[in-house]
Amino acid sequence: xxxxxxxxxxxxxxxxxxxxxxxxxxxxxxxxxxxxxxxxxxxxxxxxxxxxxxxxxxxxxxxxxxxx
Numbered sequence: 873x874x875x876x877x878x879x880x881x882x883x884x885x886x887x888x889x890x891x892x893x894x895x896x897x898x899x900x901x902x903x904x905x906x907x908x909x910x911x912x913x914x915x916x917x918x919x920x921x922x923x924x925x926x927x928x929x930x931x932x933x934x935x936x937x938x939x940x
Contacts, residue, residue, distance in 0.1 A: 875939050 898921070906914045 880939060 898918070902914050902918055905917070909917075
């Protein structure tokens with residue numbers, strides 16, 4: 873209810889920045905473990921991590937109200 877356009881803009885900027893940083897970190901991690909694990913195992917780890925992230929996002933989405 874107290875959301876103004878400036879605050880909404882800042883939140884969106886922060887959100888996208890965090891998402892991009894998260895992807896970079898995950899990519900770097902996958903590249904590092906790919907040095908000693910087969911690509912199929914690295915892909916499986918990535919898929920499992922993605923499923924866990926999605927479950928967390930679903931819980932958050934259920935709790936966080938939409939901006940009015």
